[in-house]
Amino acid sequence: xxxxxxxxxxxxxxxxxxxxxxxxxxxxxxxxxxxxxxxxxxxxxxxxxxxxxxxxxxxxxxxxxxxxxxxxxxxxxxxxxxxxxxxxxxxxxxxxxxxxxxxxxxxxxxxxxxxxxxxxxxxxxxxxxxxxxxxxxxxxxxxxxxxxxxxxxxxxxxxxxxxxxxxxxxxxxxxxxxxxxxxxxxxxxxxxxxxxxxxxxxxxxxxxxxxxxxxxxxxxxxxxxxxxxxxxxxxxxxxxxxxxxxxxxxx
Amino acid sequence: xxxxxxxxxxxxxxxxxxxxxxxxxxxxxxxxxxxxxxxxxxxxxxxxxxxxxxxxxxxxxxxxxxxxxxxxxxxxxxxxxxxxxxxxxxxxxxxxxxxxxxxxxxxxxxxxxxxxxxxxxxxxxxxxxxxxxxxxxxxxxxxxxxxxxxxxxxxxxxxxxxxxxxxxxxxxxxxxxxxxxxxxxxxxxxxxxxxxxxxxxxxxxxxxx
Numbered sequence: 103x104x105x106x107x108x109x110x111x112x113x114x115x116x117x118x119x120x121x122x123x124x125x126x127x128x129x130x131x132x133x134x135x136x137x138x139x140x141x142x143x144x145x146x147x148x149x150x151x152x153x154x155x156x157x158x159x160x161x162x163x164x165x166x167x168x169x170x171x172x173x174x175x176x177x178x179x180x181x182x183x184x185x186x187x188x189x190x191x192x193x194x195x196x197x198x199x200x201x202x203x204x205x206x207x208x209x210x211x212x213x214x215x216x217x218x219x220x221x222x223x224x225x226x227x228x229x230x231x232x233x234x235x236x237x238x239x240x241x242x243x244x245x246x247x248x249x250x251x252x253x254x255x256x257x258x259x260x261x262x263x264x265x266x267x268x269x270x271x272x273x274x275x276x277x278x279x280x281x282x283x284x285x286x287x288x289x290x291x292x293x294x295x296x297x298x299x300x301x302x303x304x305x306x307x308x309x310x311x312x313x314x315x316x317x318x319x320x321x322x323x324x325x326x327x328x329x330x331x332x333x334x335x336x337x338x339x340x341x342x343x344x345x346x347x348x349x350x351x352x353x
Numbered sequence: 354x355x356x357x358x359x360x361x362x363x364x365x366x367x368x369x370x371x372x373x374x375x376x377x378x379x380x381x382x383x384x385x386x387x388x389x390x391x392x393x394x395x396x397x398x399x400x401x402x403x404x405x406x407x408x409x410x411x412x413x414x415x416x417x418x419x420x421x422x423x424x425x426x427x428x429x430x431x432x433x434x435x436x437x438x439x440x441x442x443x444x445x446x447x448x449x450x451x452x453x454x455x456x457x458x459x460x461x462x463x464x465x466x467x468x469x470x471x472x473x474x475x476x477x478x479x480x481x482x483x484x485x486x487x488x489x490x491x492x493x494x495x496x497x498x499x500x501x502x503x504x505x506x507x508x509x510x511x512x513x514x515x516x517x518x519x520x521x522x523x524x525x526x527x528x529x530x531x532x533x534x535x536x537x538x539x540x541x542x543x544x545x546x547x548x549x550x551x552x553x554x555x556x557x558x559x560x561x562x
Binding site for chain 1 (some may be wrong): 372373376377380405406473474476477478479480481498500503512518519540541542543544546547
């Protein structure tokens with residue numbers, strides 16, 4: 103069986119983890135490499151590293167941090183934030199990331215997805231989609247949720263896959279930061295139509311939210327930040343809970 | 354190249370990123386170096402053949418650089434060889450991925466498109482392995498999860514060292530003599546994968562003692 107993945111997300115700014123991470127026994131809670139390693143030890147299946155300075159400073163400067171994180175990890179590392187060109191992606195992958203995720207740049211120029219997939223293989227290419235509910239449909243937003251696009255989330259996910267995306271990272275803007283649970287309706291719809299894995303993101307507040315994401319919404323992986331950072335949920339306990347609820351996880 | 358003696362050579366034939374393999378080997382305590390030319394394999398103590406990408410492209414790169422002959426020669430001399438992912442597949446004679454393209458033909462068997470109807474492809478993620486045996490997987494138990502990224506699967510003849518299932522059952526690992534291979538990425542498979550790399554390093558030490 104292929105296990106459902108639990109993915110902690112680190113927001114990194116100027117080489118430091120932001121949105122406070124509360125780890126006991128961590129020498130430096132702002133050091134991305136220390137935090138990533140702690141999550142790996144706790145049982146994370148993959149680490150997502152989102153650089154929130156990249157848009158201004160350029161991907162090359164992020165490579166240094168990525169390299170320090172990759173040095174310590176023996177699980178996959180996915181990096182996003184400000185990747186606009188093939189050379190940005192090359193720098194990040196050379197630094198040791200296994201995957202790059204693109205969002206706004208892929209909306210501006212969808213052929214970027216094709217080019218990245220051709221060059222690095224589709225398994226390296228994650229297309230991140232930020233969606234917000236509007237009536238019965240879900241609208242795509244770019245620039246970290248600040249700008250509304252003329253795109254339907256389900257349609258955009260299909261196009262991204264067709265162009266060579268290896269995974270969809272689907273974030274609900276409505277749910278993000280609420281701890282009220284993942285957006286399961288949209289996730290279920292995208293999962294049902296996609297032949298590539300879907301990572302659900304935004305809204306995790308308790309362990310049952312993860313179970314819903316994997317069972318009802320059929321997500322392949324679930325990403326969360328604050329519930330892990332603030333120790334509301336321990337990854338080891340979460341996996342036991344999921345296993346007891348019939349979800350295949352790596353323990 | 355004259356300081357390669359006894360070290361583990363990681364073959365760079367332009368098929369992507371060696372960073373994770375090198376980091377994982379360092380963590381496993383290996384004295385590894387990136388080999389960019391076949392002459393560097395002369396007196397190395399072990400060879401790791403990584404690989405992402407396509408079978409045909411990888412084989413053409415190996416042939417153009419002369420690595421194909423050097424790898425076969427080293428394998429014949431008994432130098433421990435570990436193929437990872439695509440590096441496993443090209444140890445066989447051919448693949449459905451690149452019909453007509455000859456592989457290294459070091460291990461017997463075939464490489465075919467994964468029959469995984471109704472499942473998402475490529476097979477990407479953590480999957481458990483079973484029927485584990487052999488020296489490379491010593492201490493690794495059935496039920497341990499490994500990290501896979503592939504669309505084609507190996508069906509070896511008599512050298513399966515572990516199996517996995519994604520739709521169909523395929524070889525997760527193969528082993529014959531000092532030739533070893535894993536379809537999954539040990540360098541990305543957490544502690545389970547680290548054990549495998551440490552086993553490989555130990556085998557290299559024993560063979561070079």
